[in-house]
Amino acid sequence: MRYRRAFVPGGTFFFTVNLADRSQRLLTEHVDVLRFAFRRVKKRHPFEISAMVVLPEHLxxxxxxxxxxxxxxxxxxxxxxxxxxxxxxQSWVSQSKRDRRERTIWQRRFWEHQIRDERDFAQHVNYIHINPVKHGHVQRAADWPYSSIHKYIRAGVMSADWACDPGEGTFGERLM
Structure with missing residues (x-):
């Protein structure tokens, strides 16, 4: 079966993007470089980021x-x-890739999901914001520095103690 992307002009999409080597921590170790890359591309090809979280090896x-x-x-x-x-x-580039002048640190593909409605949007925003807790990086979602949850807290949409009970996640996954 061949994967088909949903190309919807003006659409709203949820994405998961991973490093090729999931043991690396490049995204958080070089978060300023990642921010620069986003700003540069947004300037040339505008888009709005409604929610986002950057973890060490995926976002x-x-x-x-x-x-x-x-x-x-x-x-x-x-x-x-x-x-x-x-x-x-650095050492994350293998010798064979160095010989071919490749620096493939990302997985070739990414995963996207077209947001269907407000409920779908809210569920994916919650999934994004709980992700650092789910992966054991912090106890509280608001404690993760690389998350749009801080924008939502400042706007009064979420409280700083949102999802402090590490029970069930919004998709039914067990968080602890």
Whole structure:
């Protein structure tokens, strides 16, 4: 079966993007480089980030694309490429990749889901914000520095103690 992406101009999408080596911590260790890559691409190809979390080896985001524009793949390709080119070459690049001048630190593909309605949007925002707790990085979602939860708290949409009970997640997964 062949995977088909949902290209919806002006659509809202949830994404999961992973490093190729999930044991690396490059995204949080070089979060300023990642932020620069996002700003650079957003300037050339605008989009809105509704929610996002950056973990050491993967990230989740919800984007809203401009009216008439469905090319999220271009944006991800440019973000990944900019981030990769700006990182100092280190041991995470294998000798065989170095010999071929490759710096493939990302998984080739990414996963996207078209947001269908307000309920779907809210569930994915919650999933994004609980992710650092789910992966054991922090006890409280608000304690993770690389999350849009802080924007939601400042806006009064969520409280700082949101999801402090590490019981069930919004998708039924056990968090602890």
């Amino acid at each position: 989740h985001a919800i984007w809203v694309l401009p009216e008439g524009d469905a090319d999220f793949s271009l944006r991800w390709r440019q973000i990944k490429g900019t981030f990769s080119r700006l990182l100092p070459e």
